[in-house]
Amino acid sequence: MNNICIIPKPKKIKKREDFFELTAHTKIIVSDPELLKLGELLAEYLRPATGFKLTVISGFECGTNDIFLNLGKDVLNEVEEAYSIVSSLSNLTLSAHTIEGLSRSVQTLRQLLPVEIFSSKVLSGFKWIVPGVEINDSPVYSWRGMHLDVSRHFFKVEEVCRLIDILALHRFNKFHWHLTDDQGWRIEIKRYPRLTEVGSSREYTLKGHMDDRPRQYDNKPYAGFYTQDDIRKVVDFATKRHITVVPEIDMPGHMQAAIAAYPELGCYPDRKLKTRCIWGTSQNILCPSTYTVEFMKNVLSEVMKLFSSPFIHIGGDEAVKHEWEESRRIQELMTKLKIKDENVLQNWFLGQINEFLKANGRTSIGWDEILNPELPEGTIIMNWLSNSKAIEAARKGHKVIMAECEVSYFDFCQGKLNEEPLGQKNILPLEKVYNHDLIPESLPEANRAYIIGGQGQLWTEHIPNMKHLEYMAFPRAIALAEKLWVKHSSCSFEDFKQRLLIHNKRLDILNVNYRK
Numbered sequence: 001m002n003n004i005c006i007i008p009k010p011k012k013i014k015k016r017e018d019f020f021e022l023t024a025h026t027k028i029i030v031s032d033p034e035l036l037k038l039g040e041l042l043a044e045y046l047r048p049a050t051g052f053k054l055t056v057i058s059g060f061e062c063g064t065n066d067i068f069l070n071l072g073k074d075v076l077n078e079v080e081e082a083y084s085i086v087s088s089l090s091n092l093t094l095s096a097h098t099i100e101g102l103s104r105s106v107q108t109l110r111q112l113l114p115v116e117i118f119s120s121k122v123l124s125g126f127k128w129i130v131p132g133v134e135i136n137d138s139p140v141y142s143w144r145g146m147h148l149d150v151s152r153h154f155f156k157v158e159e160v161c162r163l164i165d166i167l168a169l170h171r172f173n174k175f176h177w178h179l180t181d182d183q184g185w186r187i188e189i190k191r192y193p194r195l196t197e198v199g200s201s202r203e204y205t206l207k208g209h210m211d212d213r214p215r216q217y218d219n220k221p222y223a224g225f226y227t228q229d230d231i232r233k234v235v236d237f238a239t240k241r242h243i244t245v246v247p248e249i250d251m252p253g254h255m256q257a258a259i260a261a262y263p264e265l266g267c268y269p270d271r272k273l274k275t276r277c278i279w280g281t282s283q284n285i286l287c288p289s290t291y292t293v294e295f296m297k298n299v300l301s302e303v304m305k306l307f308s309s310p311f312i313h314i315g316g317d318e319a320v321k322h323e324w325e326e327s328r329r330i331q332e333l334m335t336k337l338k339i340k341d342e343n344v345l346q347n348w349f350l351g352q353i354n355e356f357l358k359a360n361g362r363t364s365i366g367w368d369e370i371l372n373p374e375l376p377e378g379t380i381i382m383n384w385l386s387n388s389k390a391i392e393a394a395r396k397g398h399k400v401i402m403a404e405c406e407v408s409y410f411d412f413c414q415g416k417l418n419e420e421p422l423g424q425k426n427i428l429p430l431e432k433v434y435n436h437d438l439i440p441e442s443l444p445e446a447n448r449a450y451i452i453g454g455q456g457q458l459w460t461e462h463i464p465n466m467k468h469l470e471y472m473a474f475p476r477a478i479a480l481a482e483k484l485w486v487k488h489s490s491c492s493f494e495d496f497k498q499r500l501l502i503h504n505k506r507l508d509i510l511n512v513n514y515r516k
Contacts, residue, residue, distance in 0.1 A: 005502040008485035016132030020087040051122035082138035103242035143453025144484035145174030151181035153460040154224030168241040170481035182256035182276035199257035200225035250315025252286040267323040317367035387440040394450035402454035434479040474514035
């Protein structure tokens with residue numbers, strides 16, 4: 001519609017003849033005291049460009065030019081994050097039946113205002129007009145996520161929070177934080193200090209791709225980790241924006257950094273490993289002993305205290321089992337447990353972790369390699385390999401998050417490899433992200449409700465800094481945001497591109513290094 005550019009596109013929008021003007025006298029009225037923090041966040045968003053120090057109060061009486069955040073159980077209660085916005089000459093009303101819904105409406109309101117609202121400097125004499133509209137909106141999928149790997153390259157707390165804030169603008173609701181891997185352990189665990197004392201550092205870093213020959217190295221030590229206070233800051237920042245931070249502690253593979261710190265976790269305790277300095281998957285894997293199971297339970301106990309998320313990601317992918325096959329000790333353990341092969345042994349190991357998390361009120365998520373006949377009910381599958389795994393999981397009644405590498409790995413290049421910054425040697429253009437339908441065509445209608453959403457992945461082997469990260473993420477993540485919010489049949493790439501031209505002005509003001 002004229003002068004209105006919103007991404008993701010709202011489900012229903014009707015333009016009115018009047019408009020709402022935000023002024024220095026505008027108050028933010030919230031219908032429930034529990035909305036005060038959201039009201040303060042809205043005021044915080046509006047202050048830099050306007051210079052207005054808007055008052056936030058709890059109540060039901062709105063004056064002229066006030067903003068009303070209305071939480072009501074009888075409002076749009078058919079969808080968890082549904083919301084409505086009505087702007088008029090008298091006031092501006094945002095309504096929903098959950099705080100999450102109201103939080104999404106706040107982000108839409110920011111896009112209804114002139115693009116200059118995203119300025120970090122006060123713009124004097126500017127009229128802050130919201131066009132007269134009636135919006136009724138709700139998302140198609142409940143899981144709308146973005147992933148960030150901080151093991152290969154580390155990002156500061158402020159950088160992680162900046163990314164989360166940009167995701168909030170596009171109504172994402174999950175942030176999948178990949179905190180541990182072969183190349184670095186990034187989360188402080190007080191019971192096991194060597195995880196960060198040893199596992200957060202590597203001696204050098206590979207330059208270029210794994211298959212480049214001869215390999216080149218930067219010969220610079222690399223280190224970084226988040227203290228538990230750092231973790232709390234990020235979680236608090238995301239919680240204010242009603243984004244759930246989902247931590248991932250990958251196991252039993254992708255654990256070389258942990259084994260370097262505590263060799264007894266490995267299959268050969270006498271081997272002294274170092275944190276992996278090249279990319280790819282290490283063949284060093286956790287020993288599935290009672291000691292290791294208890295160690296990982298202790299790690300997860302501290303993780304659960306830091307993250308309020310009902311979901312804990314336990315990885316389970318690319319667990320190379322050469323050591324299990326070769327170790328006499330582990331083969332004897334398999335005989336004792338009456339386990340027939342190494343794949344079943346992984347199921348046994350992760351099954352204990354699953355039960356532990358379940359007993360603590362958390363839901364396990366794993367990459368699609370964990371799918372097996374004994375997988376506990378309620379475990380969520382994150383599909384990255386192929387649609388066949390997603391279809392199998394959905395048919396078996398498991399919820400599925402679509403994260404297929406071909407359409408959601410944003411470390412893939414966006415155009416010709418010789419014209420793009422370093423990335424994986426695959427090409428994933430914006431149009432392919434936008435036009436992809438999350439639901440596999442061959443999945444029966446009866447099982448489609450098990451596809452709960454999807455997410456984009458930012459693996460950082462080739463992404464060493466925030467500017468490079470933003471270039472790889474945007475605008476592809478914006479296209480994904482719309483596909484996770486809007487019904488596939490209602491999406492038009494041509495329409496999206498036109499709106500993106502205006503939306504890019506917001507990104508410019510926010511100094512986001514998106515791909516032009």
